[in-house]
Amino acid sequence: MTSKQQTLIVAGASGDLAERLLLPGLASLLERDRDRDGGRRVRLIGTSRHAWEEGAWASLLERASENAGLPKGRLHELLEHDEARTADPAKPEQLRELLDAVEGEPVLYLALPPGATASILDALLEVGPPEDLRIVAEKPFGDSLESARSLNEQILKVAPEERVFRVDHFLGMGPALDVLPLRFGGRALEAIWNAEHIERVEIVDDESIALEGRADFYDKTGALADMHQSHLLQLLGLVAMERPERLDADGLRDAVIAALDAVGYPGDDPAAASRRGRYTAGTSNGRDIPSYADEDGVDASRGTETLAELEVEVRTERWKGVPFVLRSGKGIGSPSRHIDLLLRAPEPLEGLAEVRPGRIRINLGDEGGVRIGVALHGAPDPFAPVAAVAAADPAVSPLLPYGQVLVAALDGDLRLSVRADAAERCWAIIEPVLEAFHSGGVPLQEYPAGSDGFDDSLVVTA
Numbered sequence: 001m002t003s004k005q006q007t008l009i010v011a012g013a014s015g016d017l018a019e020r021l022l023l024p025g026l027a028s029l030l031e032r033d034r035d036r037d038g039g040r041r042v043r044l045i046g047t048s049r050h051a052w053e054e055g056a057w058a059s060l061l062e063r064a065s066e067n068a069g070l071p072k073g074r075l076h077e078l079l080e081h082d083e084a085r086t087a088d089p090a091k092p093e094q095l096r097e098l099l100d101a102v103e104g105e106p107v108l109y110l111a112l113p114p115g116a117t118a119s120i121l122d123a124l125l126e127v128g129p130p131e132d133l134r135i136v137a138e139k140p141f142g143d144s145l146e147s148a149r150s151l152n153e154q155i156l157k158v159a160p161e162e163r164v165f166r167v168d169h170f171l172g173m174g175p176a177l178d179v180l181p182l183r184f185g186g187r188a189l190e191a192i193w194n195a196e197h198i199e200r201v202e203i204v205d206d207e208s209i210a211l212e213g214r215a216d217f218y219d220k221t222g223a224l225a226d227m228h229q230s231h232l233l234q235l236l237g238l239v240a241m242e243r244p245e246r247l248d249a250d251g252l253r254d255a256v257i258a259a260l261d262a263v264g265y266p267g268d269d270p271a272a273a274s275r276r277g278r279y280t281a282g283t284s285n286g287r288d289i290p291s292y293a294d295e296d297g298v299d300a301s302r303g304t305e306t307l308a309e310l311e312v313e314v315r316t317e318r319w320k321g322v323p324f325v326l327r328s329g330k331g332i333g334s335p336s337r338h339i340d341l342l343l344r345a346p347e348p349l350e351g352l353a354e355v356r357p358g359r360i361r362i363n364l365g366d367e368g369g370v371r372i373g374v375a376l377h378g379a380p381d382p383f384a385p386v387a388a389v390a391a392a393d394p395a396v397s398p399l400l401p402y403g404q405v406l407v408a409a410l411d412g413d414l415r416l417s418v419r420a421d422a423a424e425r426c427w428a429i430i431e432p433v434l435e436a437f438h439s440g441g442v443p444l445q446e447y448p449a450g451s452d453g454f455d456d457s458l459v460v461t462a
Ligand SMILES: O=P(O)(O)OC[C@H]1O[C@@H](O)[C@H](O)[C@@H](O)[C@@H]1O
Pocket: 139, 207, 226
């Protein structure tokens, strides 16, 4: 690769996302590519509407390098150029100045909430977007089906779909990338990847962290819109889809949308298919956590959920009658990120001790890998560590998930980006449940932070 020059403008660079995830992701990919044909030629402009304090930009890059596990000066070294600007890209004249500072191909990363993204898109239309502009839009893409539609209309006036990258960093997680080779790269698992052999699928992201000062965003959003609408449904798309005709962007994204289109609620009753909870004071991961209702910036009367569980069906021949359970919560005592495919019990065989039927676990946590529970002699519990383990080679995907989605955007690979129709469809799937939540149709349960979530006896009114 003698790479072309690109200027990455990050709007919202002073936010927590840039420091924790996006810039570390960038550092991880520049580091990976540093010795490949002279490395990538990326210029970075970080913008914020608020004035940058003296030294704030340099120390942001240092913290981002450290968050990527690199020496603190590394990101600065790897970038061809970097600078911070105080600018409001929603103001056309300020946006024009930013675009004038671009050298090479412009990549505009909108690390901002949907309302701010919409204002910048308006400004882009007014100044006339450069023809080679790439737009990267952070999740949540809209905050309802209607706003996702209108964002899509706006964005497609500014750039064609093949230059638009709607980010879902779960799609950049090594283990999520493993789902495709796991299913289609060999015969062992795809042969049983159906309702005949699989009884239930669980897609879980239970986190020990709590609100972490994000009340501004989270209290208006809640677990369901934060996690299920994007991350968990995208994973469901990969697990539930049919074999794509080919694994290019259209092939993959057509297969994902077909799976999402087939999603419905058991008995067409979204309220009965869902549960929600909110943490009370407790201790999680050795830290004292206040009750969600008492966290700074929270309006307790909103009844925002910090834990949500949803059961859906995928109405295809392959998945007939198989519940897909999607759960995510904060302040959970035994955090776990995984996709489990629980196998049906075999026909009993006289003389053979009864064992648990086993499961396929795709571990989405840092350690990754796939664990297949099988019955072995002397190991009646196939969930025990003697079961077969396929560990991914960490050298194969050394990028952080944000590095993976970012490199896809920089290189124009659309496979890790959520297509317009899928972003809308995911809102359409969760909106009936959100309505049930807001109208009080699903009781808000309480769980102490540090516990494992639902306890049906603790029901409070929403
Ligand atoms: O642990 P990661 O990779 O940051 O992903 C989980 C996070 O994903 C984000 O998209 C959500 O807004 C957060 O609430 C969540 O904690």
